[in-house]
Amino acid sequence: MCGRYGVVRKVETYEKRFNAKFVQTEFEFKPTFNIGVGKYAPVITNTPPTQVL
Numbered sequence: 001m002c003g004r005y006g007v008v009r010k011v012e013t014y015e016k017r018f019n020a021k022f023v024q025t026e027f028e029f030k031p032t033f034n035i036g037v038g039k040y041a042p043v044i045t046n047t048p049p050t051q052v053l
Contacts, residue, residue: 003036003037004034004035004036005035006031006032006033006034006035007029007031007032007035007041007042008031008032008033009031010031011029014042014052015052018044018052019050020044020049020050020051020052021050021051021052022042022051022052023051023052029042
């Protein structure tokens with residue numbers, strides 16, 4: 001499946017690894033191996049780098 005990736009760890013693992021906090025969003029975070037185009041996914045940007053959007 002080209003162009004897909006997975007998010008399979010707990011929220012706390014990502015927060016600790018990237019020193020960032022998850023921002024409240026309209027979707028519930030669920031681990032998955034099938035993130036592709038058009039799906040919501042956690043993103044860390046340069047502004048602000050301490051939040052996962």
